[in-house]
Amino acid sequence: MRFVLAVLSCLVACKSAAAPEPVEPNWRDAAARSRRQVRPPEPEPIRDAVIEGEIVDIVTGEGVGGATILADRVSGPTEAAISDEQGAFRIEVSAGRYHTLVYYADYQIELDGFEVGPQETVRREIGLDPAALPNVEPLFPECPKVANDYVASPADTEALTAAVLERFVRDPSTIGSGREFQAGETIYVDSEIRGRSQVTAGALPTGGLYTFVLKPRQELQSLADLRGIPFLYVGFVTADVAGDCATVDVEVFVASPTRSESGVLYDCSQSVLYEKRDGKWQFKIDSMASCS
16 A cells, blocks of 8 residues: 555656646747847938039039939948039038038949038039030940840859849948948848849858848748748849940848738849959949839
């Protein structure tokens, strides 16, 4: 009898010491933790300074209306204005160092940089010479049309996409607005170039401030569905060659969960022109990023 009681006592004690029942994962808590990992929005900059002035025709002295003026801050947002009928413009900005870019008649003109202090008004009079406009770099760079236009070969595609990404590592403002990705972040790259060619692993920079991961667009969508939150990635739209000239269109896209109701839409695109010198593709000019 004592033996039976001892066995029963052991069974009760062993059962109480057994591992607890598995708990079903709380996906809502996981989603909440995932949302908390998203970077908070950056605060709005304090625009307590002004850049103003006039765009004038240096031949007639008359104001030039309809010109777009960009105040491009070295480390911060880009502000813009359009000159009125008299050529006058006014841009409210934050204190900092700026480069002024003027777009007119499909051409762009970049002026020397300057400093703007807090609560300071800086005046700039910008002269345009209509006769010189054809010699200014075009706003939307394109290769000349030649007989041997073709989609870049695999070797050229790898060299061109690698050049774009390596330039981004040196200067993040060369893809998108320059504020989409943070140092140390993993940047996904779409391996497909609109179904015409492929980005290869050999194009991805290594050992820098970013980790680049190459994935097909379908896998990027699956990753967004798995995470349950949208994220940005880099995609190449074209990589075309015309003789010794190449055009690469690069964009920043958003991968949004299929069932997401957030309505997140984002697209930031620009064209980059390269020319082949001494057998290597060298950067020539790019357009301003167009983001929406």
